Structure formats: structure tokens, C-alpha cells
Amino acid sequence: MKRREFVGGVVAAAGLSGCSKPEAGCNTDTSASTETFQWSCVTSWPPRFPGLGMAVENLASRLERASAGRLKIKVYGGGELYPAFEVFDVVSRGVVEMGHDASYYHKGKVDAAQFFTAIPFGLNYMELNAWIHYGGGLELWRELYAQFNLVPFLCGNTGVQMGGWFNKEINSIADLKGLKMRIPGLGGEVLRRAGGTPITLPGAEIFTSLQTGAIDATEWVGPYNDVAFGLHKAATYYYYPGWQEPGPGLECIINREAWDSLPVDLQELVEITCQSITTDMAAEYTNGNANSLRQIQADPNIEIRPFPDDVLRHLKTIAREVVEELASKDPQVAKISKPYYEYLEKMEANTRISEQAYLDTRKL
Amino acid sequence: MKRREFVGGVVAAAGLSGCSKPEAGCNTDTSASTETFQWSCVTSWPPRFPGLGMAVENLASRLERASAGRLKIKVYGGGELYPAFEVFDVVSRGVVEMGHDASYYHKGKVDAAQFFTAIPFGLNYMELNAWIHYGGGLELWRELYAQFNLVPFLCGNTGVQMGGWFNKEINSIADLKGLKMRIPGLGGEVLRRAGGTPITLPGAEIFTSLQTGAIDATEWVGPYNDVAFGLHKAATYYYYPGWQEPGPGLECIINREAWDSLPVDLQELVEITCQSITTDMAAEYTNGNANSLRQIQADPNIEIRPFPDDVLRHLKTIAREVVEELASKDPQVAKISKPYYEYLEKMEANTRISEQAYLDTRKL
Numbered sequence: 271m272k273r274r275e276f277v278g279g280v281v282a283a284a285g286l287s288g289c290s291k292p293e294a295g296c297n298t299d300t301s302a303s304t305e306t307f308q309w310s311c312v313t314s315w316p317p318r319f320p321g322l323g324m325a326v327e328n329l330a331s332r333l334e335r336a337s338a339g340r341l342k343i344k345v346y347g348g349g350e351l352y353p354a355f356e357v358f359d360v361v362s363r364g365v366v367e368m369g370h371d372a373s374y375y376h377k378g379k380v381d382a383a384q385f386f387t388a389i390p391f392g393l394n395y396m397e398l399n400a401w402i403h404y405g406g407g408l409e410l411w412r413e414l415y416a417q418f419n420l421v422p423f424l425c426g427n428t429g430v431q432m433g434g435w436f437n438k439e440i441n442s443i444a445d446l447k448g449l450k451m452r453i454p455g456l457g458g459e460v461l462r463r464a465g466g467t468p469i470t471l472p473g474a475e476i477f478t479s480l481q482t483g484a485i486d487a488t489e490w491v492g493p494y495n496d497v498a499f500g501l502h503k504a505a506t507y508y509y510y511p512g513w514q515e516p517g518p519g520l521e522c523i524i525n526r527e528a529w530d531s532l533p534v535d536l537q538e539l540v541e542i543t544c545q546s547i548t549t550d551m552a553a554e555y556t557n558g559n560a561n562s563l564r565q566i567q568a569d570p571n572i573e574i575r576p577f578p579d580d581v582l583r584h585l586k587t588i589a590r591e592v593v594e595e596l597a598s599k600d601p602q603v604a605k606i607s608k609p610y611y612e613y614l615e616k617m618e619a620n621t622r623i624s625e626q627a628y629l630d631t632r633k634l
Numbered sequence: 635m636k637r638r639e640f641v642g643g644v645v646a647a648a649g650l651s652g653c654s655k656p657e658a659g660c661n662t663d664t665s666a667s668t669e670t671f672q673w674s675c676v677t678s679w680p681p682r683f684p685g686l687g688m689a690v691e692n693l694a695s696r697l698e699r700a701s702a703g704r705l706k707i708k709v710y711g712g713g714e715l716y717p718a719f720e721v722f723d724v725v726s727r728g729v730v731e732m733g734h735d736a737s738y739y740h741k742g743k744v745d746a747a748q749f750f751t752a753i754p755f756g757l758n759y760m761e762l763n764a765w766i767h768y769g770g771g772l773e774l775w776r777e778l779y780a781q782f783n784l785v786p787f788l789c790g791n792t793g794v795q796m797g798g799w800f801n802k803e804i805n806s807i808a809d810l811k812g813l814k815m816r817i818p819g820l821g822g823e824v825l826r827r828a829g830g831t832p833i834t835l836p837g838a839e840i841f842t843s844l845q846t847g848a849i850d851a852t853e854w855v856g857p858y859n860d861v862a863f864g865l866h867k868a869a870t871y872y873y874y875p876g877w878q879e880p881g882p883g884l885e886c887i888i889n890r891e892a893w894d895s896l897p898v899d900l901q902e903l904v905e906i907t908c909q910s911i912t913t914d915m916a917a918e919y920t921n922g923n924a925n926s927l928r929q930i931q932a933d934p935n936i937e938i939r940p941f942p943d944d945v946l947r948h949l950k951t952i953a954r955e956v957v958e959e960l961a962s963k964d965p966q967v968a969k970i971s972k973p974y975y976e977y978l979e980k981m982e983a984n985t986r987i988s989e990q991a992y993l994d995t996r997k998l
Contacts, residue, residue, distance in 0.1 A: 332906050335902040336700070336899055336902040336903040336906055338897075338898075394989065394992060394993070395760065396759065396760075396793065396920050397920060399913055399917040399920070400916075400917045400918075400920035400921040402917070403914060403917040403918075403921075404917050404918050404920075404921035404922070405921050429760065429988065429989070430988050430989055430992045432987075432988070492988065493984070510987040510988070510991050511987065511991035511992040511994075511995050512992065513992070534702075535699060535700055535702035538699040538700040539700040539903070539906075542696050542700055542903075542906055542907050542910045543906050543910070545913050546906045546907070546909035546910040546913070548913045549763055549767070549909045549910070549912045549913045550767060550909060552760060552763065553760075553763040553764045553766070554767075554768050556760050556761060556763070556764035556768075556981070557764040557765075557769050559984050560980045560981055563984050563987070564983070567983070574987065576987075577995075579998055582995045582998055586995075586996075586998065616924045616925070616928065617920070618996065618997075619927060619928070619931070620857075620924035620927050621993060622993075623796075623874040623938065623940075624793065624794050624796070624856065624874070624876075624923065625758065625793070625989075625993070626993040626994075627874050627875035628875040628876065628880050629758070629985060629986075629989070629990040629993070630875075630990075631755070631877055631941075631946045631950075632950075632982065633986065634943055634946055634947050634950065
């Protein structure tokens, strides 16, 4: 029996279930099942960084094991092959096949991408998953990225982030005036309009900037990553909640030609594995955050405190204005903004009497 | 080239990454990669029932597509092959290879299994995932099920359930006295100790029993499933929150010999796919619940209302007593109860300043 004949026979069985993912494009070539794919994956994270970096390592090792070595992916940390913020470009151009990234890093180039990571005061972890997988979000995302020759997959989530580390007390809206804070993206723009000075810094400079007083505050992720960065040694107040990123989703992006070159079974495997990473990464964060929070709570030099309600209310009002202004200038933002906020309203009503009501009860 | 030689070469590549799941047992036979497996999967759900039933259909179709037809699973609804509550037994005995079920249905046979579905006032969706995948839960689960010749996988979650449908108002603890309510498991035992009469009914009889007044109340799942069952047409009050099941996980159970017969790549695929179903099913429920809640809210004959705080506080106290009593009689329960409640305490502290604080903020 010739190799091609035999292999074709095996793969024909998969064809029976049909191609269920037309929106992602679908390979109907069933003769490629023993072909081996050696891909590179560029990321924006330090190699094997807790949570973000581990998730993409897990993605690669799962794909290799479950494909019996037919899909091997070498993962590169941010800056190892290309600068961290060029992930979108190099995958779009086909220089590498795959990237693991946060879609709001593409702000400026494609502002509408931010909806698929997080919007201040927007969808949380469970709600974002619902929107992407059952609420029409994935279709909007794939349509948006098609112009860049990219196929996106939701692949991980940190859960809600923390408000950040502060060396100034925030007791009123007035305390935001002049506040120098490392906070990127839409959250930064909200702070700017509230009178603060948002600053963008590479991860490696955050600790020193906070310690020397070059900045007054910084947000990063949550206890798990913040302690890994040593931020608890550079600030006095740890504020909550993280209004700026309520459940940021991560993305796996694949160059369209690379995607089309995969046989149907490996395409399916990639989709499944990305979705498994969402559960896995959120579980790693939830577990790690709880452990690191204990450490922070035991430190007498740190005070964990909530933002005042009127500050949060003020930031929430501004956040909506920021997105509406973007939508008025950018039709791609407008197209996604409308269904996003309609979905958010529906989700808020449901979450209030389900997850939120339960958590309130447990606290009684 | 002979078939065996060729295939062996392909699979050898997978062996490089090693067997990472010693707790689940691990097949090191790398010569089986073209073998086709035709399995049956028995479940406790009506065929293709929204959420529960769709999740296991998705599990089967994903496994078939991603394995290029090498792992085909025929799914049977509850009662189609064997009675719904015999899933655990028939998979344990190897009569069928796989089951999709809720572990708290094994109450009586193996009381300790209930921790892996839900405990009243216990871990919610995100926290259960963290415990199972990163907090030691999976190891306890696999150890518990080993005596039954079963390998368990977390495979789906409905999210927090609702308190249920009532034709009597619950304004005080006294109103629980004599209440005839369909509520199974630990929740039912809690109600019994609070003076009520818990009743177990097959799903098909719930609607009529509620409508005729044979029972005063019933819990089922949440808006998505409840509306599918027509419960909104048989009761006046829809109570929240669902204290009895804060984020029930579903299980995929595989007979040990069937599991051992799979090659390494298919074992990995099963683990990944089960974890993907957890995200997918919770997303389906979150989306579906929000849609069905709108329908319920628009119905002038239904009043959606919260249980009084003192009722919830009372039920919470009893719930802990019920589990402690079980633990005092059953060493398997005791072994899991201790780490479970330690984990819950750690999670509550973290959830309070993260997810819960965020939801409180969004409501401001």
C-alpha cells in the first residue's frame, strides 16, 4: 500500500462530519494527514511568565502531543524574534505562522480589536466567553481580522484584574488630578480625561519607576503576576477592583495561508485546544491570585483598599464616552460597539441575579 | 513501507514530549496510532438537551473530527441504553467505555463524589475550575474513582443555578416548614433539616407536579433550561440565588481499560477536549440564561425575587453541618472535605476583592 493511499483512507473518515467552521475557512484537502507542520509562535510575554507565558507553552505542548507530533510549534518570548508589539504585524505578513497576544495591543492600528480583550466596565470572564462563542462575538472578530490575513481564536483569560499599586491615596475624584500612572489602552485614556497622566512603560521598567517615584501608581494584572514582578515591594496601597480590565481575553492569531494549509483534523484540534487554554489559564490565575493575595495580606506594609464609589462612578461615565467617541470616528468600532453594549446590558441583568447574587449570599 | 513501520515513525515524535499525566495512567505503546476506536457514551440527559445534552454531543463530534475519525463516540441519552442513574455503574463495569454525568448522582454509593459537582454555598464556576486543575482537586478525584475502575475528567459546568420556582412565598425561615420541594442531593438534605420535605422526581414529572400542586416548589437549573421545561408556566415566584449549586461541574468518566487502550495522542486529545467543553458549555448557559431571563422578565405573571437574607444565612449554617456530619461517618468524605473548605476560604477572600468587587462596581 502506498503512503498517500493509506493516509487518504484514514482521513476520509473525518470528512464525514463535514466542515463545521465556514467562518474560519475550512480545508477540504483530506490527503495531508501525515504531513508535519513546524511553526513558530511569537508572543508579547516573557518566556514562561506565570499565566500569560505558561498558557502559550501549554498550547504548543498540547498541540504537539495530541497531533502525535504532526503540529510542532516553537514559542518565542516577546523580543526574542521580534519586538513584543509587532506580533500582529509579523503574523499578518506571514513571517511567522502564529502569535499569542492581547488584541488591545493593536490599538491605533485596529481600534475595534480592543473589544475582544476588555473594555473598561465591560464584560467579565464568563460573559466574554458567552459573547465570543455563543453571542456573535467570534464572527465579528473574524470579519475584522480577515483584512489583515489573520484568523483569531480566543485563547486564555486572566480574569478581572486589580486596580493597581499606588503611593498616593485616592479618596476622591480630585485625587486623580495629576496622578502619574502606568496604565495602557482605554483605561489610560479614561484616566487622562479624569485629569491624570497615563504613562506607557515596558514591563521591565515598572518596578523601578514606581519605587523611585517617577510614577505614582501602576496597574499590572493581579496578585499572581504582581507579586512575581515585586510590585508589592514598591507601593503602599493595593486598590481594587480593576475597573479597566474586567476579564481580558487573550488571542491566538494564525496567518490565513498557514491556517489554510492545515488539514481539517488539525484545524479542529487548534480550535479545541485554544478553548481548553481559556479554562486552563483562568484556573491558573484564580489559584495563583488567591495564593499571592494571602502573601500580600500578611504584609504589614501594604494596605488593600477599595476605590471610593464616586471615583468609580466617575470613571465609568468617562469610559462610555471614550468608546462612543471612538465609534463616532471609526466605523469598525461602531459596528462592534453597538452589539457589544447591547450584549453587556443583557448580561448585567442576568449576572446580577446569578453569579453576583450568589457571591453576595456567600458573604452574609 | 509497511503500515506499522510508517505509523510507528509518526507517533514516535509524540513520545518526545513524554507522558505528562501519570495520575491518569499513561499509555506508552506508540504503535497504535491508526487504530480506530468506536465507543459508546451513556448520559443522564435527554438527547441533545440544551446545555447538558449538547455538551456531550459536542464532545463526541469534536473528538471525531480532531482525531480524523480514529475516535468515534456514539452518544446515548438517559434511558436509551440504560437508566439515567446507572451511568456510573455501567462505565465502571466496562459495559460501555464512557459516560457524561454529574458526580453528585453517585451519592449513596460514593458520597465524596459530590465535591466535584457542587456543594451548597461552596465553590463557584471559576473557583471549581481552579481547584480541579491547579488546586489539587483532580488528584483527589482520580484517587477516589480509581477503586471503581474509572478515570474522571471535568467536562462542562452550568454556572450558578437559580433558587427555583415557587408557588408559596418565602418571607421567613418559618415558610420553609412543610414546604414540598423537588430538590435532590445535599440541597434536599439541607431543606429537610430546615423543616421542608425534599422530593425526588424524574425530570419529566416536574412540570405536572408543580402545576397540580403536588409539590410547592422545584429547583431545576436556570432560565435557559427552566424555560425549555416550561416551568415558568407552572409557578408564580422565581427565586434567586441558587445557594444549592453554585457552579456545578459535569464529569466525563472513562472505563480504565478503555482509557489504557488509547494511544498517547488520543489520551491527550480527550483531556484537552473535555477542558474545552467546560468553557463551551458555560458560555452556552451564560448566553442562553440571559436570553431566557428576558423572556421571563417580560411575563407579568412571574415575580423574580431574592430569598430573604436570614433564610439564606440559616440554610448556609445547616449546609456546613450536613457536610461535617457526612465527613464524620465517611473517611472518603473527610479526606476531601478538609482541603475543599480550606480552598473555599482562600477563594472567598480572593473573589471578594476581584470578581465580586467588580460586579458591585458595575452596578453603581
